[in-house]
Amino acid sequence: MLANLIKKPPLTLCPDQTIGDVLRLWQEHPIGVVGIVDEQGRLLGVVGSGLTFRDGTPISLDTKLAEVMDRNFISMSPDVYQEEAWTAPSEVIAIVDADGKLQGISTKYDLATSLYPYTKFISRELDAVLNAAHTGIISINKDGIITTFNPAAEKITRRARSEAIGKFLADVVIPTGLLEILETGETKFGQRLPVKYSVGTRIYVSNRSPIIEDGKVIGAVGIFQDISEIEFISHELESVKELNKELKALIESSYDGILIARRDGVVSQVNEAYTRMTGLRAKDIVGRPFQKLVEGGHYASSIVDAVLKKKKAVTNLQTSPMGNRLLITGNPVANERGEIVRVVINVRDLTEFEKLRQELHDSKNLNRRYQAELCNRNGQQNKEQNLATNSPEMQSVIDLCTRVAQVDSTVLLIGDSG
CATH class of the missing domain: 3.30.450.20 (PAS domain)
Incomplete structure (x- = not known):
């Protein structure tokens, strides 16, 4: 700030003093500019080295300062920074207080001298920034x-x-x-x-x-x-996003219920099949500890804790609150250091499988009845076709062929030809 340029009170004279007074003052205090102030100490003008009348008339030692003082100056507060003062369109800067009283006088040379160390520092700082x-x-x-x-x-x-x-x-x-x-x-x-x-x-x-x-x-x-590395990372990130989308699609397309829990037991993801089998909504599960589901009566024990303890797959069979028999399997997911970071729980509804198995069993029984009935009908048809034989051996062959016709097997005929 300009206040830093004020080392001592400025040299001042009155307007009615003469050039001779200025010369004597300069002999005692060599300084370039003298302030001309009124009785209240307010700056009226300045006197520098090149003193001439405005009309070019030579100046004598008795010339009043009021006739030669330069009124072309700019007044600034002591709080103004040197950088701002440097841009002022005047060679002389009067530093005045709030009452307009002169505190000091500065020239562009003084400003340049004060700014040089700062400019040099800024230059070194800029070089350091550019180099780094x-x-x-x-x-x-x-x-x-x-x-x-x-x-x-x-x-x-x-x-x-x-x-x-x-x-x-x-x-x-x-x-x-x-x-x-x-x-x-x-x-x-x-x-x-x-x-x-x-x-x-x-x-x-x-x-x-x-x-x-x-x-x-x-x-x-x-x-x-x-940005070559950034673009490479960006492409990798896009690949990861695509893989993540595919993984979510696979999880959602699974007919079995899938629940994924973190190492701390907090559920991070469930699919639609899981909510269908258990009746639990995703928004009520995701972000909550799996132990809360156990405490809520949805599970008899924490399969997540069991997997973390045994460090291998664990399978349980239990009945859901909806009455379905569920086969629950927890599988550990480890990182490259062998640490378990996720537990993937697969839930399979055995109720539907048992129903399908019973339906299949019933279908097989019905098929056997149909085959027996068909054989009986075929036998009746054979009799109705007037297969006549009086030989017991031939009748035995016919009965054997009827029985063999009920199964899908290869038959080898042996005996004399013709």
Whole structure:
């Protein structure tokens, strides 16, 4: 702030004092600018080294300061920062308090002297930031000459900084639209840029912006970031998402009920078949410990705890609150270190299977009755077809053929031909 420039009270004189007073003051205190103040200490003007009358008449030692003082100055508060004061259109800055009383006088030279260490620090800090950045940064002036080329840019372009600084951009790298920014003054963000190397193709995203001063484009800066790994991860993520969708589809399409619990016993997923068999809604199960289902009477014991304890598949048979007989199997899922991270519980409704088995048994019995009835009918038909025989041996053969016809088996006929 300007307050930091006030080292001691400013040198001041009154308007009715003379040039001679100024010279004597400068002999005692060599300083470039003297403030001319009124009786209340308010600044009226300043006197510097180049003293002349406004009409060019030479100045004598008896000339009143009121006739030669320069009223072209700007007053600022001590709280104003030097950077802001530097932009003021005046060579002299009067530092005044809230009452307008003079606290100090500063010139552009004083400001430059005070800002130099700060500017030097900012420059070093900026260099450190540019050197530490993982993104390539290239800046050019209005003539297309490279002024900034950080280490990341060296890596991306395969060009040394010493080969780039001071050179025309197109002579060092492919411009990739940076020179166009000088003409259009438009900012371009997120431009995808594939670059082919001998070892493969890398993908970069480029942001290009103009450098503007006083409304004019005086340069441009381009920032290039390697997103090859990000794109690879993005593709991998898409693959994982697709696999996850397929897994969910498989789980939902299963006729058996499926419940998945984490290592801590909290249910993470159930399918529609599980809710159909157990009568439990997914929103009432997911996110709750499996032990709560045991406490609610839905299970006799925690199959999750059993799997975690035995570290192998566990099977239980029990009856659900809906009266269905359920075959429940818990299978452990381990990570690459052999630690169980999930327990997948498969629930199969045996009630339907037993019903189907009974129906199959009934169908077989009915089929046997039909076959017996068919055989009887065939036997009656044979008799009705007037198969006449008086030989007991021939009648025995006919009876044997009738019995063999009831089963699907191969028959070997032996005996004399004819």
